[in-house]
Amino acid sequence: MSSDSYAYPNSATGIVFSGAASVPTKPLKEDEKQFESATSSKTPSILDSERGDIFEDERHLAKYLVPALEKGVKNARLKPPTLWIKFRVWYNPYRMLYTFTFVLNMIGIVVAACGKFPYAEAHGAALALGNITASVACRNEFFIRYFLYWPLVHVFQKWSPLPIRIFLTGFLQHLGGIHSGCATSGIAWFIYTVVRTFQHRHVKNTPPAVLAWGVLGVVVTVVTMVAAAPWIRAHHHNFFERHHRFAGWLSVVFVWIFVCLADSLRPDGSFTTEGRHPVKTQEFWYALCITVLIAIPWSTIRKVPVEITTPSPRVAVIKFGKGIQQGLLGRISRTATMEYHGFGIISEGIESNTHYIIAGVQGDWTRGLVSDPPKTLWTREMKFAGLPYLAHFFRRGIAICTGSGIGAVLSTTVQLDNWFLIWIGSDMEKTFGPVLFEMIARRMPKERYILFDTKKEGRRPDTMKMLKDIYVAFKAEVVLITSNPAGNAELMQGCKENGMHSFGPLWDS
CATH class of the missing domain: 2.40.30.10 (Translation factors)
Known part of the structure; x- marks a missing residue:
């Protein structure tokens, strides 16, 4: 980032790491002068911060004074981030995974419509259910925790090259992109299959019951998808809950009816009560996987x-x-x-x-x-x-949060001694009570946390300056951000400009 992107006051009153009341500026001791000199220069990149110790003794961090902005100033930035930085933050792995899965499936549908994909012609429903299975798995507590997060963290934590750990963190955190992409693609395959069924209904003697269930299945799955649109989730949560969940469950019922109908359908278009061998069909196993994945969390x-x-x-x-x-x-x-x-x-x-x-x-x-x-x-x-579970990937990291975002990261910084906590809020002890502060004081040394109360201080901290200082001094590899959407975007843009790896909430669940 260019040197004029942010403005830093020459003198700023901050708080000591312990979160005590403000202390007046006083002459610095020799070791404090060394600290001020080390942190006031331009922050090195991530590669620079890995080259060696900034301080001989990490306890010097307990003497750090938080740089604060002038009263009434909300941001030290002098000019907005470039469009390229904004795009890189916006087009995150979530959107990349969505794009990849959706485009790949759309190519498959186009090829199938052109008659160049015989498998899709015979197993369009299986392709639809396969996508839905992947979508459900990428939102399933059991599958994500025990089949993805746990094994990958235990295999790759700390020892593997940092780019690999950053890639895995981005992929695991943004699995929702696969969830959304496969769900949308599955519905597209359902629509394609129903349309083809109507086109060939006379040739294949398709009964009206099969056509009707196909249309009903498409309608219900489309309602499920629409109810999960980001704007509806954010502004009409109850509508999202009722329609996405219960329409989704109804879709599973329709899937099983479809599997049973397909299994009992004769070539001449009539039905048999004998049943053949549904376990030999792909649709049966996809339907079973979907049902089991949905049932496991609810059984607990x-x-x-x-x-x-x-x-x-x-x-x-x-x-x-x-x-x-x-x-x-x-x-x-x-x-x-x-x-x-x-x-x-x-x-x-x-x-x-x-x-x-x-x-x-x-x-x-x-x-x-x-x-x-x-x-x-x-x-x-x-x-x-969640994202904090992936903290095990890294040798050292910073968790920065505002307000009630402390709920997502405090366990990480309390239980892992290689993580640093920055918590910013207004009238914090009065707002949150003594429990959290007692836990922090009891379980964390002063050189591993900053508590900044904007009401007590009467001003805001220079957050990016503070993050850059601590990133270098603590030799951090990553920053986990838990803030509101605007604060999250601002911090991630600043981290991207300064070569600091960062991850933040997605608000997609």
């Missing part, structure tokens, strides 16, 4: 007691029994089947007897946790692996 739902405290009208702190390993997220609901919401889990480790979920008020459901806190909640015992 439990109603559990909870303790909810509301330190402020903006946050509910939910306490559960049982310790949880870092990197896992949970889904909770007031009912057994409706309106499940995913949250990061805070726990000191599996040896602990408690874990917490921080629910920031963002809509009616989370507002209800504050105004009418329940004594029990429904949850899935099978937790799903």
Whole structure:
């Protein structure tokens, strides 16, 4: 990044790593002067930061003063990022995977329509169900955690070259691109198959029942897809829950009806009750895989007691029994089947007897946790692996979050001593209560965290300057960002400009 992209104040009042109140500027000791000199120069690239130690003793980080902006200034950037940087952040692996899967399938449909793909002519339904199976697998807690995250992390963590670990992190985090791409492609194959069935209905003596179920299946799957559109998910969550989930389940029922009809259909267009051998058909096994994958997480739902405290009208702190390993997220609901919401889990480790979920008020459901806190909640015992689970890939990293984003990363920085925490918020102790701060003070040394309270300080931190300083000083390999969409984009653009690897939330689940 060019030197004039950001403006840094010559003197800025910050807070000490421990998150204590502001301290007045005072003459620096010799070792502090060395630190100031080391961090005020232009930040090296990722390759530079891997060449050697910035400090002989990491404990010097406890004396770092956070660079702060002038009062009223929200951003140190003097000019916007280039269009190329914006595009690189926007066109992330999620969109790349979606493009790849969708375009590949569309090529297949075009080739099949031209009569050059005989397999598709005979097994169009299998291609549709194969795509749907891949789509369901890429959103399934069991498959993702135990067949992708766990083996890849254990095989490649820390020892493998950094570019490989960055690639794997990007691929695993953005599996939703395959989910969306294969779901859209599966529906396209369904439409293609139904159209071809209508075209050949006289030649193949296709009964009206098969045609009707084909049309119904297409309608239901299209409703399932439309309900999952990003705008609908973000602004009409209840509509998304009802239609995407229940229409999806209904689609599975229609799939089984189709498999049974196809198995009992005679060449002359009549049906037989004898049944042949459905286990020999591809459609049967795809339908079975879809059914099992959907059923496994739902078989683990439990109603559990909870303790909810509301330190402020903006946050509910939910306490559960049982310790949880870092990197896992949970889904909770007031009912057994409706309106499940995913949250990061805070726990000191599996040896602990408690874990917490921080629910920031963002809509009616989370507002209800504050105004009418329940004594029990429904949850899935099978937790799903999120981006913080992939922290094991890296030798050292930084987790930076704002507000209730602490819920996604605190377990990682508490349980892994090679991770650094930066938490920025407003009136933080009053908003979130003492539990999280006591956990941080008890489990993390002062040289591994920054807590910046914008209300207490009366200004915002110079976030990118701070990130660059800590990235070099802590010899980090990656930055995990948990902020709102605007903050996430800003930080990822800044990291991209400065050659720092970073990953952030996708809001696609």
